[in-house]
Amino acid sequence: MLIDNHHRVINYVRLAVTDRCNLRCTYCMPEKMQFLEREALLSYEEILRFMRVLTGAGVSKVRITGGEPFLRKDLLYLLEELVKISGVSITTNGVLTAPYIPQLKALGIQQVNLSLDTLQAPKFFRITRRDQFSAVQQTLHRLLEHDIPVKLNMVVMDGVNTDELTDFAALTRDHPLSVRFIEEMPFNGQGKGFSGINWHYKRILDTIRVAYPLEKLTDAPNSTSLNYSIPGHAGSIGVIPAYSRTFCGSCNRIRVTPTGNLKTCLYGKDVMNVRDLMRQNVTDEELLQHLQAALYQRFADGFAAAADRQAPAESMSVIGG
Ligand code: SAM
Ligand code: SF4
DSSP states (O other): OEEOTTSOEEOEEEEEOOSOOSOOOTTTOOSSOOOOOGGGSOOHHHHHHHHHHHHHTTOOEEEEESSOGGGSTTHHHHHHHHTTTSEEEEEEOSTTTGGGHHHHHHHTOOEEEEEOOOSOHHHHHHHHSSOOHHHHHHHHHHHHHTTOOEEEEEEEOTTTTGGGHHHHHHTTTTSOOEEEEEEOOSOBSSOOOOOOOSOOHHHHHHHHHHHSOOEEOOOOTTOSSEEEEOTTOSSEEEEEOTTTTOOGGGOOEEEEOTTOEEESSTTSOOOEEHHHHHHTTOOHHHHHHHHHHHHTTOOSSHHHHHHTSOOOOOBHHHHOO
16 A cells, blocks of 8 residues: 555546647646657556556556646557556546547546536637637537536636636536536746635635535545535535645545656655656566655645745646646
């Protein structure tokens, strides 16, 4: 088992397979991005080797993210191999996803998190700088048609989409999806100062409560979201205190960037590079020892991890969300 210095068991890995993206969400990246060269990325063989090491040590779930994962060539091959060794979920912006949905269903992908920050096409363009609203809508409909568990992720941005909180909550009336409102985090790829957020998770909940009564649901162990049902609705809502960082005490996850950097905290620095170790021909056992050593240096929470580094300049597209 992988255990950190705060007795937290690690059984979940989030893997960003590319930094490239076909959207330019303003909270995630600037219009002009310098993307990584292909050789810098972990190859599929390297990803699968690392995942075998992790699953051998008790990791049971991987989330494939990015950048936009469906931009990575032959992603379906990677997914086919991963489902043989682990539970697999995906986070996607939904632009290219719709045609793959029958295959995702056949593969037994456990869950798809679809990112959508507005239900209004012109606003979608302003947020993402791309005209792809209808493609994302199509992905949402096809996921629901195929009964793939869907979480709809909305990043709450002050004065941008806060007028739509109840519209998003209303989606759960007829659709069995989980709408999750995420606090904005300081990873916009511009190294801009980030002085904090005005839309704290409690304010988000209070705003939704004006329109709907909320009943607390029992959250899954290690859940980062606080979840609620609305009486009579098919789906549920959740808030993710991603900036407030209320969930660090039960954090069960690590992150791997497209170039193999390991993050033991979303807010922290890269702590080791698994690609370089594998390219230096370490054995699986040595790889695991390096990983365990990194986990023994883990900060107690995202505030301590952030205090140990300069203000982040990276885009969420390398961290994976
Ligand atoms: N491109 C895919 C997508 O958008 O779903 C996967 C990668 S994206 C980086 C993963 C998640 O991170 C998305 O739900 C996105 O909304 C979220 N995200 C990106 N930047 C963020 C930020 N600054 N604050 C909060 N969430 C952010
Ligand atoms: Fe691309 Fe996802 Fe970042 Fe938006 S949030 S720019 S879709 S990686």
